[in-house]
Amino acid sequence: MNVDLPGPGDRLRPGARRLAAAVLGLLAGFFCVLLGPAAPAAAHAALVASDPASDTIVPDAPNKVTLTFSESVQLISGKIQVLAPDGSRADQGEPQATGGTVVIPLRTGGGRGTYLVSYRVVSADSHPVAGSLTYSVGEASAPPAEPGTADSVDPVVRGLIPVAKYLGYVGLVLLVGPVLVLALLWPHRLSRRGPARLVWTGIGLVVGSTVLALWLQAPYTTGSGLFEVSGADLRDVLGSTFGAVMLVRLGVVVAAAFLLRPLLNGEGGGSKADLALLGVLGVAALATWPLTGHPTASPVAGVSVVVDAIHLGAMAVWLGGLVMLVGYLLRLADERELGAILPIWSRWAATAVAALIIAGSVQALIEVASFEGLVESTYGRLILVKIALAAVVIGMAAYSRKLVRSRRAESGPGPLRRVVIAELAVTAVVLGVTAALVQIPPPRTASAAESAGTSTTISQTVADDSVSLQVDVFPATVGNNSLHLYAYTLDGKPLPVVEWTATAALPAKGIEPIEVPLLRITDFHAIGDIALPAAGEWTLKFTVRTSEIDQSTLTMTAKIS
Template sequence: MTVDLRGATDRSVRPARGRRARGPAAALGLLIGLFLVLLGPAAPASAHAALVGSDPASDTIVPDAPNKITLSFSESVQLISGKIQVLAPDGSRADQGEPQATGSTVVIPLRSGGGRGTYLVSYRVVSADSHPVAGSLTYSVGAASTPPTESAGAESVDPVVRALIPVGKYLGYAGLVLLVGPVLVLALLWPHRLSRTGPARLVWTGVGLVLGSTVLALWLQAPYTTGSGLFGVSGADLQDVLGSTFGAVMLVRLGVIIAAAFLLRPLLRGDGGESKADLALLGVLGVAALATWPLTGHPTASPVAGVSVVVDAIHLAAMAVWLGGLVMLVAFLLRQANERELGAILPIWSRWAATAVAALIIAGSVQALIEVASFKGLYASTYGRLILVKIGLAAVVIAMAAVSRNLVRSRTAENGPGRLRRIVMAELAVTAVVLGVTAALVQIPPPRTASAAESASTSTTISQTVADDSVSLQADIFPATVGNNSIHLYAYTLDNKPLPVVEWTATAALPAKNIEPIEVPLLRITDFHAVGDIALPMAGEWTFKFTVRTSDIDQSTLTMTAKIS
């Protein structure tokens, strides 16, 4: 409800004109000045998806050239035009046609008749949370060779672009604070006798910051995804961004904020021209605008995306209401409102603040549990440590909020408003730092993603090549752990040409544990490729012996050791 205090007494405490003018400037300066939080060394803009598998697998040797390559990621990805290629051993392009992305899988078609040797696959795609994912892998056909080289910097992000992205996000958060909270206070708590000129400037500043940060984000997304410099963006790059999910959400944000700006004018003038229908529509537009933030961040790639998006939107809304209300208090109400007006306003604001803080704690806790995934992730990762910093700062703010709430409940001391104003300013200072931590968090991969990347980079396949005077034998053992294992054998001549094998035999023994040789049943797949399965009962250095008969009179026996964990 609106606090209508037009009948306030003439004993209003009216500050000097100069002090009133400094109010909004001080509040805005408090938020903008804390950009220093972000102007130190920028955290790397790490990819938030991970390559979890490929076919052919990385660093493996396949007997025949495949007709496609499949890349599997930990979350859905979108393609970047011209940023996926496969190089043949001679450095020529081995891919043909356009790659296809379906969810978290990318399929790259290859030319037929690929030669023997090592191939290089390089990729750069955009993950579901709008961050680029770049990397490379190799596989070999027939035998390994010196891999081709790719152009330098394929996986890099321009340092200027990397530094500007969190600054742009901070601008957007600051804009939300100066927009959402002040609008609510003006609509429901602002005394009619007070001028709305100062608050209107804050609100229009918030509108400008949100619009500016959105346009900046659209521009930065092009060099961020392509790896180019800040001004190395082409029209096609911008068109690709606008046609992506990220671009669509940002365009929705621009449209919603512009529409809201038209509805805000009567409210900011204070001439009573705003209707309840306008205010209701303004609330709907506010909810729509808030939803665009989680739709371009971590929540969209969460294991429970629907929950994460809603929780993150609540978190942002609570933050904007709380901080925006504090800005209005410290910049205007505690300076300009008289005792009677504050007596009506502060108890209501105190309940708002308590509700916003509760929503922040609950929503933040749920989101942290989803992203951190484990207790270890809370202290063993940069993301988790920043969460702990954010929790510590939030605890300080909550303690200050409790003190201010007590002052509101028992405003008996003569210097109560002055003390309350100092506490509110301290709250704003600390929460502005929290805002900076939040802007940094969205650029750091959460532990659940880092865990997927670590699992993907850890391969337990053992691949060895043993040879004698006539045969070169490659043996692959997977997963090289206690229990069932698969063994693939490939026979080559000494000049790396497939060698037809008439008969294969293999045994596995663990001499250190007195385990005698166990026969490995082998199935012939091609003339030079055989596969077998064996259950290895214990860990240790196993000895594998392979006998390869290539004719009625030619036979080779080769031995290798492999550590089974």
Template sequence: MAVMTVDRRRGATVLLGLLIGMIGVLLSAVPASAHAVLTSSDPSNGTIVPDAPNKVTLTFSESVQLISGKIRVIAPDGSRADQGDPTAEGGRVTIPLRSGGARGTYLVTFRVISADSHPVGGTITYSVGAASTPPSADETADVKVDPVVRALIPVGKYVGYAGLVLLVGPVLVLALLWPQRLSRRGPGRVIWTGIGLVIGSTVLGLWLQAPYTLGTGLFDVRLGDLRDVLGSTFGAVMLVRLAVVIAAAFLLRPLLVGAGGESKLDLALLGVLGVAALATWPLTGHPTASPVPGVSVVLDALHLAAMAVWLGGLVMLFAFLLPRANARELGAILPIWSRWAAAAVGALIFAGVVQALIEVSTLDGLFTSTYGRLILVKVGLAAVVIGVAAYSRKLVKERSAEESPRGLRGVVLVELGITAVVLGVTAALVQIAPPRTAEAAQTTATSQTVTQTLTDKTMSLQVDIYPATVGNNSMHLYAYTPDNKPLPVVEWKATAALPAKGIEPIEIPLLRITDFHAIGDIALPQAGDWTFKFTARTTDIDQTTFTMTATIS
């Protein structure tokens, strides 16, 4: 009974650090951010086109998947203008439209899933012929997430990370460092707990993905919603994780019993399954949407593996080996473990630094974004724990095998506590958009079409300039009568000037597309408030000249 009480106390102490990290996750939980952005659309947001298009195209910064019934085009009279199912190819979504659309303003609402499994939503408008009051949608496409679902997602991810820790490191220690005379019952319970946590986290993640992507409540999930999740890339990867962990559980039984039934082939298969399981984490997160996804997936899997080996090994060292192994056994185990820990720390530093450089992309991003600041917190905590680990290695080298390992247990406990908090920061990071996403959004915001309508008593001229940035720009000119009917133009002329910087008027070559529509291209060499002058001749003797100012960034 006394031995059982001591074991329970040890187990409670080991779990204390993990609970500290869980509290960190809860305190740092923030609204989930969409990690893909709409970079362009055709027709462009806010523009007026002369004729009704037969489709709407949305282009995102990364590949996306569709959510059934979450993309709509609403006509000016409030009816549905879309026809048939939209299609997605990479980051481009195509929405087919009914033919013969009425004049007026159309509303496009969308909600899709980005490559890293986060929902992306929003609205755009465009007008046919002339603008009108935008129609209203029955439901909003903005990315709203139920607060309970939002809080449970990082908790579920933390539970999965904790399961990895209690599974990977303990299995390696039990297979390669465990003294034959010691009982495997305690480590076996730790490993089964790890398996249970990974399976529970995976099932919870599959359940939460439905209300997360749909914006519904935790218990508003229907069978069809779960079927859609299982049919997505996210669902497929999570099912692979479940299958791999369950298969590993069967192979682990001889190792946990300790009867010598495990073979080298079983251990090799366990290694393959471990690599496959670790790969499922980056395949449902930021690395898949990275500029170099292959590199990011490998780095993230390496990062997770090093964390699981190091922290899981510390759990075994603190809870079982240091209290139970004799001096001779510790003399053989600790130097080997010290080398393992050094290798794991090296892998953590390498993978973490490279991955941070990819995700943050700029030095400013480290200090100006929540993602970057959490990276800095993680680096600071990692530096502390590396210092503690270095002191631990020093103790191992200087301490004779006959000395008590009590001091070493205290150092290991500190390592456990700090690394558990690092685990919590990692779980929070996967819910926050990296700075490269913000940069894509900022680029999109500064690369929108400039649209102005110039009027007088004889004509209404609509001017579209895209992307309104330094460099090559496209221009569309549409001529209408004062009552918004197409007005034929015989000849078009246009110039662009930047007086503030001494740039004289530059002639813009224009090409007539229809009687009332002309297009042109011009390279604008500098940013500033450009002055554009347009002349539209409608008869041999009648012409109208307009002047406008547009900001080019």
């Protein structure tokens, strides 16, 4: 292969302008994070069910409240409580979390009225989940006052989190790609001082961003300010899954720094055993990014973690190699050296780009889940922006590969340098979009939150002159449904019932009354199950006999979807 390469005069030119252009690209990505749409404080998990259910009336005070989330959660000390109608604490002991289920033990003998459950937990992808719900015992009353804004996140903290992630991505780029080039492609005669500074900068950025992320996680999860972090808050973060993964990242990077010293100092490039161990540490470090993000909460978590790690690794190899190319090799290497290096690098870049496309496509399909999610959600639209920018970069990469393979004298290093600098500038913005994406709920979790926010339980009270009947129908959809019936006097006291009967009919579709088998649970509570074959306005009719001669017939309609 014969490539027209720089002469001595070209090699003596300072590369400051080229490096400055690449740095400006990185800064553009940085400001894309700072000035782009603020990452919402929306949770990446959703409360999908509770027992007692929200806004329902139960006959007796329960001994616990159970919250069920769409993904596994971890508790935050002191951030879950149940308030009685008089404002006193109704919970006792410590809540327990198992997967996505949180159990809150309650004091016995709770009074009648409306109770408030407030919660703040951490979802599997490290984002806080906060909210509240109410339920009533015996009868509804004015709910107790909610204890502050449980779902708040300090805006400074919220803005700094994607910045920390962006700096971590830049550090990864400056670490992985340059180390690979130094280990396998760097000419022996060239000094390693400049690339070594680049690698140490990458290590510093990864370590610094990790420490910053650990600090930010404390106020992020508790809802406090940036400098309102206590020792207990930090201990909770370090004891969480997020903290454990971050500590692993720090340990791996520090261990890699010791192994890298011979390679960076030019002392034989490091032994084969050291290089193999560096490869293992590199894979372990890459895995820590998806283990604290969306992939851990994916429906196929194992696949998502592996795919995301491949995506990050390919990105770091490609961009880090481009930095080495434009910053050092195209300036300093001679014709013979570049003739050997560029074809190999070109194949590496092609492989990395292919891995980026495949891994990115798989991950987007998992997170977006539907075409509507792609075009109607903020996450999906940012994915489209990222795809458009990536297409531009891939076009540039294809052109640079063409230049590398060209034998024409006019296809020298000048055009190649300009194309590589442009690639770096655009991909820096792509990194900024990526840093913003990790703070935005993907459509699959946003959909879970939306479904959770809309309860399908029908809870209705019907009454006549002597009986007040509370009826709960769940899930109020076509198919099997459960009915709960509670009988009260008009002043809200439990009313013993001798005999219950119920029917369900859908006159609009010619469905005659279907008898609902009922089981008497207590004197004033009965349950039943019925399969409703069609959607529509069903007519439910109940007969409640309270003595040998007294009975009431009550009717209500229930919209079944």
